[in-house]
Amino acid sequence: xxxxxxxxxxxxxxxxxxxxxxxxxxxxxxxxxxxxxxxxxxxxxxxxxxxxxxxxxxxxxxxxxxxxxxxxxxxxxxxxxxxxxxxxxxxxxxxxxxxxxxxxxxxxxxxxxx
Amino acid sequence: xxxxxxxxxxxxxxxxxxxxxxxxxxxxxxxxxxxxxxxxxxxxxxxxxxxxxxxxxxxxxxxxxxxxxxxxxxxxxxxxxxxxxxxxxxxxxxxxxxxxxxxxxxxxxxxxx
Numbered sequence: 514x515x516x517x518x519x520x521x522x523x524x525x526x527x528x529x530x531x532x533x534x535x536x537x538x539x540x541x542x543x544x545x546x547x548x549x550x551x552x553x554x555x556x557x558x559x560x561x562x563x564x565x566x567x568x569x570x571x572x573x574x575x576x577x578x579x580x581x582x583x584x585x586x587x588x589x590x591x592x593x594x595x596x597x598x599x600x601x602x603x604x605x606x607x608x609x610x611x612x613x614x615x616x617x618x619x620x621x622x623x624x625x626x627x
Numbered sequence: 628x629x630x631x632x633x634x635x636x637x638x639x640x641x642x643x644x645x646x647x648x649x650x651x652x653x654x655x656x657x658x659x660x661x662x663x664x665x666x667x668x669x670x671x672x673x674x675x676x677x678x679x680x681x682x683x684x685x686x687x688x689x690x691x692x693x694x695x696x697x698x699x700x701x702x703x704x705x706x707x708x709x710x711x712x713x714x715x716x717x718x719x720x721x722x723x724x725x726x727x728x729x730x731x732x733x734x735x736x737x738x739x740x
Contacts, residue, residue: 617673
């Protein structure tokens with residue numbers, strides 16, 4: 514069966530420091546991959562999605578970037594964190610080519626920028 | 628602009644009460660519609676989906692939702708809730724293939740035993 518891992522689970526970082534959050538998927542090949550940020554009372558905001566290695570689409574201009582160095586690995590990064598980057602970050606995957614498009618979510622990373 | 632509106636942010640019900648959570652969307656073209664649920668301490672997971680066919684869809688744990696195209700709505704229902712239904716529920720809409728999924732703000736449901 515498929516599983517999705519995210520780490521770390523929680524992270525506290527000072528303003529101006531770099532960020533690297535990692536997501537890996539097991540048990541499937543060539544998935545679509547997604548990064549979301551979840552803010553309390555505001556639902557999930559799609560940040561990036563990827564349909565293949567090295568292919569990244571950005572949905573919202575911001576201080577973050579994403580990379581997909583391997584088929585089942587998706588990384589969210591920042592060179593210098595801002596206070597506004599605090600939040601709960603979720604990685605998700607979906608089956609490529611599936612018209613219904615449901616997504617499967619990881620456990621998330623709680624990021625606090627101080 | 629694309630958006631999803633969930634009518635209630637917090638709902639409190641007693642066990643055995645009926646549930647209806649409203650969801651309206653604004654999204655061009657053919658849409659796929661979803662309800663996701665996040666139980667306390669668990670991953671966000673799919674509750675049910677609509678992408679074609681019968682507009683009344685049934686999901687896990689006795690939930691159902693009806694797609695009314697003319698009203699741009701996809702309301703979630705359950706005839707009799709249980710304490711274990713306490714969770715946060717998210718309505719979502721996407722284009723075909725699901726790349727650009729828009730989520731609602733979520734509804735926190737608390738069911739009193």
